[in-house]
Amino acid sequence: MNQKLNPRLPYLSIPLIILLAVLLVSIANPPPLYYVSSNYGKFDLRGMDFENYVALLGGVVEYIPGVLLNPDEFDAWENETLFGGVSPYSFSTSRIRIYVEDGKWYTFFRNSTDYSHRMYVNGEWLLDIGKPGETSETDIPNTGRITFTAQGVDGVIEIVQQSSNHVHRSGGGHLWWFVGTGTLLSDWTRAEQYQTSIILGSFLVLALLFLMLFFTHRRNFANLFFAIFCFVWFMRMGVTGGRVFTVIIPWLDWFWKFRIEYIAIPLSAILTLAIANIIFRNALHKTVLKIFYGISGAFILLFLFLDTVVMRDWLDILFYIYGAAILWLFGCLIFRQKVYSTEQKMFGAGLILFIVAAVVDLGYVTAFFYMPNFHMTGVAVLVFALCEASAVFTATMKQQQYLEAEKSALESLSRMKSKYLADMSHETKTPLSAMALHIQQAEILYKDENGQNQTIINSLQRAQEIIKRVTRLSENARNLASMQENKERMKPIPTAEFLRDSTEHYKALLKNTVLTLEISDRLPPILGNKGELEQVITNLLTNAGEYTKNGKITVRGEFAEQFVIISVTDSGTGIDPVLLPRIFERGVLGENSTGMGIGLAICKDFIENHGGAITAESEPGKGTTISFTLPAYKQEGKNE
Numbered sequence: 225m226n227q228k229l230n231p232r233l234p235y236l237s238i239p240l241i242i243l244l245a246v247l248l249v250s251i252a253n254p255p256p257l258y259y260v261s262s263n264y265g266k267f268d269l270r271g272m273d274f275e276n277y278v279a280l281l282g283g284v285v286e287y288i289p290g291v292l293l294n295p296d297e298f299d300a301w302e303n304e305t306l307f308g309g310v311s312p313y314s315f316s317t318s319r320i321r322i323y324v325e326d327g328k329w330y331t332f333f334r335n336s337t338d339y340s341h342r343m344y345v346n347g348e349w350l351l352d353i354g355k356p357g358e359t360s361e362t363d364i365p366n367t368g369r370i371t372f373t374a375q376g377v378d379g380v381i382e383i384v385q386q387s388s389n390h391v392h393r394s395g396g397g398h399l400w401w402f403v404g405t406g407t408l409l410s411d412w413t414r415a416e417q418y419q420t421s422i423i424l425g426s427f428l429v430l431a432l433l434f435l436m437l438f439f440t441h442r443r444n445f446a447n448l449f450f451a452i453f454c455f456v457w458f459m460r461m462g463v464t465g466g467r468v469f470t471v472i473i474p475w476l477d478w479f480w481k482f483r484i485e486y487i488a489i490p491l492s493a494i495l496t497l498a499i500a501n502i503i504f505r506n507a508l509h510k511t512v513l514k515i516f517y518g519i520s521g522a523f524i525l526l527f528l529f530l531d532t533v534v535m536r537d538w539l540d541i542l543f544y545i546y547g548a549a550i551l552w553l554f555g556c557l558i559f560r561q562k563v564y565s566t567e568q569k570m571f572g573a574g575l576i577l578f579i580v581a582a583v584v585d586l587g588y589v590t591a592f593f594y595m596p597n598f599h600m601t602g603v604a605v606l607v608f609a610l611c612e613a614s615a616v617f618t619a620t621m622k623q624q625q626y627l628e629a630e631k632s633a634l635e636s637l638s639r640m641k642s643k644y645l646a647d648m649s650h651e652t653k654t655p656l657s658a659m660a661l662h663i664q665q666a667e668i669l670y671k672d673e674n675g676q677n678q679t680i681i682n683s684l685q686r687a688q689e690i691i692k693r694v695t696r697l698s699e700n701a702r703n704l705a706s707m708q709e710n711k712e713r714m715k716p717i718p719t720a721e722f723l724r725d726s727t728e729h730y731k732a733l734l735k736n737t738v739l740t741l742e743i744s745d746r747l748p749p750i751l752g753n754k755g756e757l758e759q760v761i762t763n764l765l766t767n768a769g770e771y772t773k774n775g776k777i778t779v780r781g782e783f784a785e786q787f788v789i790i791s792v793t794d795s796g797t798g799i800d801p802v803l804l805p806r807i808f809e810r811g812v813l814g815e816n817s818t819g820m821g822i823g824l825a826i827c828k829d830f831i832e833n834h835g836g837a838i839t840a841e842s843e844p845g846k847g848t849t850i851s852f853t854l855p856a857y858k859q860e861g862k863n864e
Contacts, residue, residue: 255408262399264307268323269330270379274405278412281401284308287318292356292386295319295347310398315358315388318398322383324376331373331409332383333402338482339365339389346377354478360390365478367463371413391532392482420461420468427458446502453495460488479532486527486535490520493546496575500553503571508556516549714834716857717754719747719781719788726761727779736774739765743781748856750788756830757854763823764792764850771848772796783856787836791851799842807840827852 255278260267262283269279287310288301298319310318324330340354340363354366374381385398402409431454438447462469463481494517501508523542527535557572720743731739750757761779768777775795782789799807806812808828824840831838831852838852 255404255412257402262320265319266321266323269403270323270325274408276408277404278409279403281320281322281399281403283399285310285318285320285398287316287398289316290314291317292342292358292388293317293384294349295344295382295384298384310387314390315356315363315386317384317386319382319384320399322376322381322403323379324381326376326379328405329373329375330381331371331404333369333371333409333413334400336366336368336370338367338392339363339387339478341366341368342386343370344384345372345374346382356386356388357390358388363388363390365389365391367478367481391478392536424458424461424468427454427461431455431458444502446499449495449498449502453492453499456488456491456495459484482532482535483527486539487524489539489546490523490527490542493549494520497549497553500557500571500575503568504557508553512552516545519545714751714753716749717752717757718749719743720745722750722754722757723761723779723781723790726758727765730762730765730769734769734777737769737772738776740776740778742778744783747781747783747788750834750854751857752834752854753830756833760827760830760852761790761792763827767823767850768792768794768796768848770796771798775847786856787853788856789851789853791849793847793849795847798844798846798848799840800844801842804840804842808838824850 256276257280258272258277260269260272260279260281262281262285265284265286267281267283272279284307286305286307288298288304289306289310291297291301292315293301298317305319310316322330336353340352340356342352342356343350350372351370353368353370355362355364357363383401387398402412404410404412431451434447434451434454438444438451459469462473463476463484469476469481497508497513497516501513523538526538530538553575723741723743727739727741765777765779772794773796777795778793780789780791780793803812808824810822810825812824827850828838831854834854836852836854838850840848840850842848
């Protein structure tokens, strides 16, 4: 990736985030509510404008604690009734009576209690959510949504509700019914379902998107943390917002729904702090950060195994701790960070929304204040997630640009090093050769003029050996530079196809000499510079053809120990045993040769640059074999 990130791009995403939030809220915009308070468990909805309003029933109910009664039994116990809020700590039965207009149908909607519930409407059983029981052994808690329509009997709709709670210290109730007529309430409940579906889908898509981004940019763990964060809120909204998982995962029991709702809080805190620490480049104090991680991890374990009845009390403690964490976090970001990048500003704006959502969630869980209709917590957290997604994505792209720049700089440095090695080898080879020649002449002159002073002769010979050693080092440096320079031009080459093409081109140049090819189609490919390797084959065939008249030339290809072995054998005159050890040196010519003595030297350079080796075997009068090895190319793209 060589393109630079447009600096205006992150800012363009902010209006899209705000637009999405506005759309979500407008979709779920409820009609006006008209609060109706009970009069000792009785509500009067006669004459209410249901064309424009939805009624919200609140106040007190008529109830009998400590018993689970059906409507007929409730009438028999009528002298034992109390009025007020139903205690959620044990089991009880309540009754409300709603005075309505005759002949009209009314729609009722409410999320169920957070434990077990059974309901009767106009004397008839309507539904069970869980199973109410007088003991914890017989009680089966659950959650759900309640929607039904009813018509008044003699102008009254009577609702009798049993509930038992042996698992939770708070939550739920027997009131807060939303009541409407016609399509107004149906549209309202449908809008809430749409909103919940949009939020769930958005969290799931973001989780999958950033999980893929993490696997393509493994060095940026903010992507992984954010993917997990989105999945956590996907699960939490599934068990709270609209009780969606009650329908799509019916085997998920109440206890795990309840634990998921609670565990999401400390887990979200861990992930948010971890992402903030990456986005703000370690601006958070490591020791304090580890303390918050440890506290959150301890609460996760508590919420996994603690009895559900006492979990609510621990949640209060957790909120106080996170209140301190929020103050500490903003203190670090304000006082330890002087300049803010684009992604840091976006993350900070989203973080404020997240905190507001957490406060709203606190009001819902603790009942400190009234929770707004529809799941505003989910909307706020989704907007925070989109802000965070933009911040994390921007940081990822910047990191990718940095890595590309770093890679480009390293490649440039590598080219400079290769050029330096090549230049150094070239500049030192000529004077070293001249020095060696002068020392050799001095040795010869000294022997001719002064006799055999062995000490001086030994000194001159040692000087020649040192020069030869330095020359070899210089030659190795040149070969290394050449290998690094040619590495970028090397590509996988099918060995059998390459040898067929190379020998086929040369056959037309031979006269009275047979050229044969002995190879297997199973030869593995090699990694190399095709032009250089073609030059090697051409040079070897040229030499073989020069010294072979009316004979035979054979090109063989074999595979052994991760190397491809290629050999060119001729039946020619052979090589003088005196020249054979120096045959790959420049300027070494065989008898009656018409060349310049550099062909085999070039072959040696090219083969060694490919990581191989070249050898020669010859017997005068019987022919010569030149063999070279090349590493086989691994299919996954690595050269052994």
